[in-house]
């Protein structure tokens with residue numbers, strides 16, 4: 275993936291690029307990694323439709339030999355914490371995009387969901403940012419890293435690789451629908467370095483209308499970050515077992531997706547969510563990201579499933595919020611269930627009504 279094309283564009287003076295990328299929710303969880311951001315086990319997620327981050331990059335050629343992030347705003351406000359993370363990330367990308375070493379950037383980002391919604395925005399943000407840099411490379415040079423014309427396929431592979439370096443799960447947000455990251459024996463072309471879309475032929479149409487109601491239990495800052503959690507998997511007593519479990523669950527869910535088996539799908543998804551949190555609790559030191567209302571919600575969801583016979587299940591990210599997964603055909607009944615039985619357990623009754631989406635889009639307006 276490295277670039278030798280160091281002479282990209284003396285003549286590029288300035289430009290504007292904008293991409294919008296979705297957050298994603300994992301069904302098979304990535305937890306634990308090797309340097310540099312390579313997953314300990316394969317994961318599978320789907321991207322969301324409404325929970326998106328838009329990044330706009332204004333670039334100018336710097337006559338001095340310097341890279342500079344001149345400004346960074348989040349929803350219209352300067353944000354120094356993110357600015358310094360993004361600046362560090364960009365510096366790390368210079369070997370892949372040498373033109374960055376003489377470029378000044380001004381970046382504005384907008385998130386469709388409140389930063390405090392408890393959804394990991396980093397996957398959406400790093401995906402959008404990586405796509406912007408890859409588009410910039412095309413715009414300033416019209417070539418890819420190998421000096422060949424960039425095909426669409428290469429473009430997204432490179433974006434996925436670069437997004438991964440910012441935040442592991444971000445590599446899955448450069449594609450639409452169901453996305454796999456990590457080498458899976460049954461999926462030729464799958465890789466630890468980049469994500470790949472799950473071939474539509476492998477996903478039964480019953481899963482095409484998957485929806486996600488994100489129930490906000492708590493929107494506070496996490497006590498233990500994902501990076502710290504991944505690091506604790508290094509010497510985790512259940513590490514080897516977890517790798518085996520994730521590999522087996524990947525196999526089971528792939529089969530369920532192909533066969534349209536929503537029962538096995540729900541079983542695997544919930545097992546993965548609870549295993550993720552069990553791994554956190556059994557880390558050293560152990561930590562708990564669920565809250566009492568997370569458990570009450572799980573209880574109500576399982577009871578409702580039993581009573582109603584509807585197809586629904588839950589998953590959890592590295593946080594206390596519940597992602598309630600269900601299908602469009604049941605939207606009315608599930609909507610009523612959410613309003614009547616679940617919102618009292620959500621912080622200020624908040625939830626986000628989302629669904630599986632088609633992936634990132636380049637925003638061309640305002641050029």
Ligand code: PMV
Nearest residue numbers: 300303304441442443500592
């Ligand atoms: O990409 P990171 O480093 O924020 O890790 C994400 C980990 C989980 O969200 C818990 C699982 C996943 O696969 O997205």
